[in-house]
Amino acid sequence: MNMPSQPTFRALADPTRRDILKMLAAQDMTIADVSGHFDMTRAAVKKHLTVLSDGGLITVEARGRERINSINPQGFAPVLSWFEYFDGFWDDRLSALKSAIEKDNT
Amino acid sequence: MNMPSQPTFRALADPTRRDILKMLAAQDMTIADVSGHFDMTRAAVKKHLTVLSDGGLITVEARGRERINSINPQGFAPVLSWFEYFDGFWDDRLSALKSAIEKDNT
DNA sequence: TTCATGTGATACCTTTTGGTATCTCATTAA
């Protein structure tokens, strides 16, 4: 029943795709919308969107001749559950990790 | 002050490297130790360890002619803090996400 | 209908990536 997590990790590995996810978190966008924010061809953006879709991180819905790309929160589950594996080993180190996150966000 | 997160995301993108991290979570290991668990050359494993080190996910300490590889919990901070960006957008969807994680772990 | 627009799909190119083979160096044991 577990989704394979590899396509999701792979989708997150590229900085352009992570930027796209941030944009889609703010609002749904067509491919043309997304392309307008990057210095690359629409075809390249389309490829990134396909990878994101394969990773389950976005969903695509047709509306007329447009394709609405939306972020899919559930798609993050495989990654987050993978991280949870380590919780058991970090009983005492976990607080150090959390403070590290605080610093990183400063 | 922010560490660049790209090397970390990149390090996590490979399934072999994620397996190595799980092994190192259980116990520190030399390169030979890690290599014993995979059907690939020591040189290939060494490359993976270098990528993990570049991503800040492990630390390496010399002990005699051996190199002890240890997991570095703080190294996960850039990734976890990246995920936190989305929390603001998922105020209401967050519960759906969490239940999705539960399912994924079943 | 006619034409512009949003998208899909394919071929092609360059760089990166994951892997092997091989040689060398440093350290430890005999």
Added chain:
DNA sequence: TTAATGAGATACCAAAAGGTATCACATGAA
């Protein structure tokens, strides 16, 4: 001192990844 052992470094290779260029197709507006 002399092996044997653990590891680093380099060259090399095939496949995957990120990108462009280009053509085809469906939909909406005039």
